[in-house]
Amino acid sequence: MNLFITNIYKNPLLFFSVIIAVGFSVCVHEFCHAWMAKKCGDTTAADAGHLTLNPLKQMGVISIIMLLILGFCWGAVPVNPTVLSKRQRIAVSLAGPGANLGLFLCGVIAFLIAGKLDLDFVLPFTLIFAQLNLVLFCINIAPVPGFDGGSVIAELLPMHKVYSSEVGKGFMIGMVLLLFYSVDYIFLWSNKITVEVLRFFWSIIA
16 A cells, blocks of 8 residues: 655655645635634634634644645534524535635636746646645535535435435445545546646636
């Protein structure tokens, strides 16, 4: 098994680009959850200090270690759903993936600007940054329990009935397995979409 951390000497540019891109993006993702929750009237995350981009607060030590060793991590902010309406809970859930989509567009714009200014040394990082944020968006928006997309589905469907039925439980397990086995395809298609988006905009500004 090739651990991600081996890239620190095999491909240091890739290693540090992924660490910076993913770490920053996850912190922004969680910050936006906390910000939206406060805007909607739930100050739980804000009171706990989650209106910050500090990775120690947004991710935690274990998550940071996993990022360094395996190349993936997670974050979480506390939310009190009882003080939020259904629409507000959906808005809080979508704030994180929405942040990743926005960061994807920022990465695309940064790549185009760097290309026009002939800043070739910046191009690899901006490309990785854009690609990884599209991956984070796709994964987090998946309608799977534990992810933001799953939280949205839980608000739209009578999940207590779904979880109580054998068919519903099987469906949920199937969705988790499908996401697990689809990760490689998500990376592949995110890379292809990013490249096609860049080609499209480059053809306009070239």
